[in-house]
Amino acid sequence: MRKIDLTYPLDQASIERLGRLVGSDKNLLSRLDLLGHLGTHLDLMDQSYDLAKTESPGVFFNLTSIRGREITSADLDLSRASPGSFVIIHTGVLAENGYGEASYLKNPVQLSWELIDALLAKGIAFLGVDLAGIRLPAEHPQADQRAARQGTFVVENLFALGELATALTSNPVFQVQTYPLRLSGATGLPCRVVAELA
Secondary structure, three states, X not given: OEEEEOOOOXXXXXXXXXXXXXXXXXXXXXXXXXXXXXXXXXXXXXXXXXXXXXXXXXXXXXXXOOOOOEEOHHHOOHHHOOOOOEEEEEOOHHHHOOOOOHHHHOOOOEEOHHHHHHHHHXXXXXXXXXXXXXXXXXXXXXXXXXXXXXXXXXXXXOOOHHHHHHHOOOOOOEEEEEEEOOXXXXXXXXXXXEEEEO
């Protein structure tokens, strides 16, 4: 069984870049609101994390060719998404832009509201992306809240999705393990996300 770590590898430089971008000071890690959204994390919003979701069947969509527009349901096969699954949408945006850079946070690739609602209607457990959010900053919190209220957690800043895409060419069946940090009162939880291939 092969495992691929999909967690972004944070280092001092990436934390400093993010701190400059959000206008924080050197005490970035002391701010619970920002700590919860550091690196690969799930947006908890006002919900609670159920340990029953720790392991989910994975569904992978490679959409790296889409640039400069929203991703819609016409771009993928929604019938593959099933209740309780961890849907991963690979855009390639994180690989092309540095984590914590303005070009990454404001990249015009985002999921359309229509696609978000269609995925939520499927009852998926997680919606993972290699983006800073499923919507651009102005609508980012609203999208996270909509998903969390319907029982789906958005997982942002997934890493190594190109490696996962290559590994899945021979066998598309995989599981995703998600282990969030226990932070009380945070709207986001940093987490370790690991794909396990059959």
